[in-house]
Amino acid sequence: MFKGSENQRWPQANLYSWYYNTQATFQFGGSAWERWNAVFREEVLTHQQEDGHWSHGTTSGANEDADIFCTCLCTLMLEVYYRYAVEG
Secondary structure, eight states, X not given: OOTTGGGOOTTTOOHHHHHHHHHHHHXXXXXXXXXXXXXXXXXXXXXXXXXXXXXXXXXXXXXXXXXXXXXXXXXXXXXXXXXXXXXX
């Protein structure tokens, strides 16, 4: 598990880091994946907006771009089960 990652919650979570944590722990498997999967999946699904997108609460003028980036990362994380074969 990546130190401190499991303690991050929305909106403090670094979704770019979460994206790679998700890929790595999925490939690693075992209890590390089980713990990480429970954390990230619950946080991501809880914060999905009614229209299907995710917003990470940025207040800059780039909100639309930030929402697109956030939605892409969240979607890819939730598809990890289908996008990669488990090694070993």
